[in-house]
Amino acid sequence: MHHENENDTNLPNEVQVGSARRRWMKSVIALTIAAPFAVMSSLFTSTTEVHYSTSISLGNVDELFATRNWRELTVQKQRVLAIKTETGISVLLLKCTHAGCPLKVETNNIVCDCHGGTFSMNGQPVSGPPKLPLVALESRVTDGTLYTRIFGGG
Numbered sequence: 426m427h428h429e430n431e432n433d434t435n436l437p438n439e440v441q442v443g444s445a446r447r448r449w450m451k452s453v454i455a456l457t458i459a460a461p462f463a464v465m466s467s468l469f470t471s472t473t474e475v476h477y478s479t480s481i482s483l484g485n486v487d488e489l490f491a492t493r494n495w496r497e498l499t500v501q502k503q504r505v506l507a508i509k510t511e512t513g514i515s516v517l518l519l520k521c522t523h524a525g526c527p528l529k530v531e532t533n534n535i536v537c538d539c540h541g542g543t544f545s546m547n548g549q550p551v552s553g554p555p556k557l558p559l560v561a562l563e564s565r566v567t568d569g570t571l572y573t574r575i576f577g578g579g
């Protein structure tokens with residue numbers, strides 16, 4: 426009686442050749458399916474490449490946050506929110522993550538007039554259509570000055 430065996434070494438030569446051919450065909454099929462995705466992936470990567478500006482000074486930290494823990498600023502024509510919390514300082518892009526509308530900073534939250542979305546002051550979506558937090562720009566404090574880098578710069 427012949428038992429099915431996953432180990433081809435006990436099978437006659439013709440069966441082993443057929444099995445090798447099947448493995449080769451599977452590889453060809455897998456490559457045929459995978460290749461377009463690899464090409465699309467590389468295209469996507471190249472089109473989403475982001476160029477950041479050099480560091481831009483937003484000012485002295487003590488002066489920025491002298492009267493309250495946040496400041497609305499404009500950096501290279503983009504509105505941002507610099508906010509100081511117990512975990513540090515963040516610089517958030519004031520652009521809605523739902524459909525890109527400009528945002529307003531109100532008392533204790535950030536509001537989008539387009540579809541009524543709201544965000545907490547640390548940029549987390551609170552209500553309405555936005556599901557993603559606000560974009561946090563790269564930032565650092567050096568010698569008491571807050572610096573950020575914004576995309577789209579040279």
Ligand code: FES
Pocket residue numbers: 521522523524525526537538539540541542553554555
């Ligand atoms: S663009 Fe802001 S809620 Fe739709």
